[in-house]
Amino acid sequence: MRYLITGGAGFIGKSLLLKLIEDKNNTIYNLDKLTYASDINLLNKFLKINDYSNYQFLKVDLANELKTFEAVEIANPDKIIHFAAESHVDKSITNPSNFIQSNIIGTFNLLEASRNHYESLNSNRRTNFRFHHISTDEVFGSIDNNDKFHEKSRYDPRSPYSASKASSDHLVRSWFHTYGLPILITNCSNNYGPGQFEEKLIPTIITKIKNNQTIPVYGDGQNIRDWLFIDDHIEAIIKVLNHGNVGDTFCIGGFGEMTNLKVVHKICDLLDKKLKRENSSRELITFVKDRLGHDKRYAIDSTKIRKELNWRPKYSFDEGIKITINWYLKNK
């Protein structure tokens, strides 16, 4: 099977890539622009040590139409898994333009290149071809107390990041209805795990505690997120890619709803134990001015993927966070 993974030098794409590459019958192409959020050195080091010859890297910006078409032609894929995106909400508030270029124009270029490629395939390869778009629960906006997002929830994005992802979801779906491109979409809750870039909440907290620096918490820390351990997300993606019906959407949640403050407290307490600190790291918590348009709560109803594809997360937050903390203590 030939795979083209976009954004394979980022947190989630890299994790899928490392899983798929284990099967030497798979050929993996990693298309990435290498923004500040990518981590190609660690990936290259790992791939070199393990002598993977079934891997090729394509340094391409999806906003470049010509290069994107060339890359899809070189990779000649059976499956495209599209992770590449600008992904940090705060950066989308200060500099939305990159998000429009990468997430909307980039997805459009990739869809057109994929359509061109799909139409050139013989009928056997066409049957197996899939374009899997990786999206977020943030496209649904913020939700009130007992409700949960599901596959039929109304789109209501509220940040430039979530609006750009919502836009890309609509483009992907329209390429299915209009051109018959065999797509799949997954909308996932907040991921965490080893190797996530430092700007995201959990690595920020761990790093601040490690360095004995103040831990910034937005507003009153009562915003709620549904945390999903990276390995569980990867397993869900593989199930959807292999068994999801063409054109379908799946919501993936972690069964791990928690306020940001509770997440910070848990990490403080675990690290205090590990580092044998006398003073509680909770003393480092500083409440800072809230993020503009900060969504109050995200929560996902994962019934569909659980029932149709027999998926549910294997890691509780308490298990996943210990693995994550251990990784950040060992790695820079």
Ligand SMILES: NC(=O)c1ccc[n+]([C@@H]2O[C@H](COP(=O)([O-])OP(=O)(O)OC[C@H]3O[C@@H](n4cnc5c(N)ncnc54)[C@H](O)[C@@H]3O)[C@@H](O)[C@H]2O)c1
């Ligand atoms: N991290 C999460 O919690 C989460 C949750 C749900 C969905 N998602 C989605 O999953 C995907 C991957 O997220 P992540 O956390 O791994 O992101 P990340 O920021 O760690 O990695 C994104 C990768 O995409 C690449 N990229 C960005 N713009 C590009 C462009 N124009 N052309 C080519 N490559 C480009 C970057 O260089 C980087 O390697 C994103 O689409 C994101 O919206 C993330």
